[in-house]
Amino acid sequence: MVYKLFYYPRNASWAPHLVLAEMGVEFELILVDRKSNQQKSHEYLALNPTGRIPTLVDKDLVIFESAAICLYLCDKHPESGLIPSAGSPLRATFYQWLFYLNSTIQPELMVYFYPQKHTAGENTKEIVQAQELRVTEMFSLIDKALEGKDFLVGESISVCDYFLFMLSHWASGFAQPPLAFKNLGAYLRKLAKRDVVKSVCEREGTDLGIYADQMD
Numbered sequence: 001m002v003y004k005l006f007y008y009p010r011n012a013s014w015a016p017h018l019v020l021a022e023m024g025v026e027f028e029l030i031l032v033d034r035k036s037n038q039q040k041s042h043e044y045l046a047l048n049p050t051g052r053i054p055t056l057v058d059k060d061l062v063i064f065e066s067a068a069i070c071l072y073l074c075d076k077h078p079e080s081g082l083i084p085s086a087g088s089p090l091r092a093t094f095y096q097w098l099f100y101l102n103s104t105i106q107p108e109l110m111v112y113f114y115p116q117k118h119t120a121g122e123n124t125k126e127i128v129q130a131q132e133l134r135v136t137e138m139f140s141l142i143d144k145a146l147e148g149k150d151f152l153v154g155e156s157i158s159v160c161d162y163f164l165f166m167l168s169h170w171a172s173g174f175a176q177p178p179l180a181f182k183n184l185g186a187y188l189r190k191l192a193k194r195d196v197v198k199s200v201c202e203r204e205g206t207d208l209g210i211y212a213d214q215m216d
């Protein structure tokens with residue numbers, strides 16, 4: 001079985017890419033060239049009518065939305081342990097954080113990055129400032145939740161960790177970036193040391209230098 005993941009480096013395809021790599025399943029990466037707006041091409045829109053990245057193809061199935069892709073992969077590969085078992089309290093906590101990340105933080109970050117899409121006026125500066133504060137508060141909440149923990153949910157890596165890694169990296173240009181928080185910063189540095197993260201980042205051409213400890 002070979003999955004096809006349509007991706008662009010560090011885009012919302014990053015979490016599914018990390019999840020596929022962590023699962024150790026076979027997959028093919030297909031670059032969607034955002035520089036030439038390929039995500040809006042006739043061919044890509046026929047596959048994914050939202051015109052956004054990522055898209056996963058599994059034989060006849062085509063699926064978009066990064067979190068949905070990750071959950072689908074967990075259904076297909078329960079042995080990977082990237083989601084707690086159905087009906088368990090940890091599963092509820094997993095849903096809570098995945099939805100917080102994907103449907104609360106991620107859209108707020110989209111407004112931060114694309115403020116012009118959220119105003120009929122010219123002044124986007126204030127939108128960017130407000131969004132940075134809003135999202136920083138959200139990372140602060142996560143920082144508290146990570147006190148004494150290596151993973152966001154339970155005692156092992158889950159889809160939530162890869163999602164959080166992706167969103168945190170997107171916010172690395174903030175005045176108070178996720179890496180500057182005590183617990184969240186330590187957690188991100190540990191994640192960046194995982195072989196899966198290193199190999200995916202190498203494949204996507206992403207420099208992990210910002211995660212190096214002062215002692216490294």
Ligand SMILES: N[C@@H](CCC(=O)N[C@@H](CS)C(=O)NCC(=O)O)C(=O)O
Pocket residue numbers: 010011012013039051052053054064065066067
């Ligand atoms: N909620 C979607 C968001 C996808 C999304 O907005 N992707 C961005 C890249 S991070 C994109 O394709 N932007 C190009 C565009 O909107 O034209 C998901 O998580 O898959």
